[in-house]
Amino acid sequence: MTGTETFTPYNVLFICNTNAGRSLIAEAILKREGDGRFNAYSAGVNPAEHPDPYALETLVAEGFHITGLHPKPISDFSGPNGPELDFVFTLCDESAGETLPEWPGTPVTAHWSIEDAEHVDGSPIDHERAFETAFHHIRSRVLAFAALPLRNLDRLSLHSHMQAIGAGTHLPAAPAR
Template structure:
């Protein structure tokens, strides 16, 4: 029986918006049952201010930082149970070999940091990405993970990634 929190790593390329928002959401909504982390294949080195603001408003008060996925592929790094890519670039990249062969899924979300028009347009893009990620994280935390086998969990996680696809 799994007694510790399930460790989840959200991956993106820059680790500045979508993956850090998913990390914050799961750490708040997972209520200790899940421990979320985020990283990027080519981290930008900074978290987008609107992403950090949304995380704070949701009750996440730990420091968010942009970091490389290499941090999680080293000896002594937390063992990951699930790895979820949230950007299409990261989904297509060659990932490190993760110890323990975690369950993987792709939850593609349009990049709000790519919106460079007005402040209102940027905020709307971040809020839209936040809403999509929140819906998916809520579905994840409602899964009876403890009662499902690996194949069922993988199918459920991949199905969650299809939620909100019609809205694009």
């Protein structure tokens, strides 16, 4: 990049049914680990009133700031008042099966199926472990996505890479520039 070029961060939306766990975790990870290259957002098809406390505890235990993380409806991101999105990821199978709205911009979309840690049966320790597992699955996918040379890939290649990341079959990408 020359000194006269400006960089516009990519707008990325993570969607889950309630936006209380997985999508909030993805938002927090990309905000911190994206090196300023991304504006990370999350939303829910049927947003919860509050974040899942285990999701927040997991983020804090991993050294993430949780200030401002809260469930939001997808309507905040659709229509003329929403940010122009570059990428949209669904993280739960319920939201992947929903009819989602038209997004501002023409985002590349992908589904990354992450097991639902919010509805694990068992003790508090079982819930903590489920969220730790979900965190690590989400983090590995988000880091693989952030490492892609996004400016050098066409839409079809981007979509293929994003699907492969979701399936866990991605290869390490070259460092992003």
